[in-house]
């Protein structure tokens with residue numbers, strides 16, 4: 001069910017998950033990077049001396065190391081990769097966050113998670129932090145990369161992405177000529193942003209996108225979102241607002257609540273909390 005705010009400046013809020021809704025200091029990010037490198041070492045038999053640089057370069061080039069590995073032609077099962085990389089993360093470091101929970105539940109607009117992570121990780125994190133019922137749904141790895149569409153190793157956009165958009169994407173990639181295309185769709189690609197807009201059925205001009213990644217924010221702005229960089233005190237290119245912590249959202253963006261009473265917000269949140277996009 002949608003919570004459309006009559007006459008409101010914003011209708012939808014898209015939230016990144018990792019290092020946006022919980023702090024980088026949790027250690028999840030670093031543990032995840034170590035697990036990816038272990039996977040490259042043990043499952044893909046990549047030379048030890050190359051792993052650290054390759055991991056970083058592929059992350060920079062393709063959005064995620066996984067997407068880069070696939071672009072280079074490494075073959076592995078997506079679910080096995082995610083289970084290996086996320087299965088041993090220090091989830092116990094994540095703390096229940098009642099302050100953020102109350103804050104999110106007071107927001108009247110639609111709220112959706114938009115993450116490159118897989119569904120199991122997203123649900124585990126949300127459960128640990130106590131936010132599992134604060135969102136209308138989750139746009140995650142499986143949402144952007146349905147197994148049936150990528151099993152042949154070829155990139156195919158989601159069926160509801162138009163042919164016109166697909167040809168635009170192909171054209172933009174021909175400029176460098178050398179980079180193999182990854183079969184994985186993920187942030188920060190503009191294609192992933194466009195896919196999220198369509199899946200969420202959101203108007204980017206009335207959507208706020210929160211993310212801790214500078215490049216994701218730049219791409220989100222290019223896609224037409226209002227953008228908020230999280231975890232930094234100052235603006236970055238493409239950011240409309242900067243939040244040192246997601247907890248500062250009310251001070252930085254009071255207009256989210258404009259024209260809404262507290263009871264309206266609770267009703268909207270309750271109505272929207274059940275559907276799962278993924």
Ligand SMILES: [Mg+2]
Nearest residue numbers: 016018019212
């Ligand atoms: Mg993040």
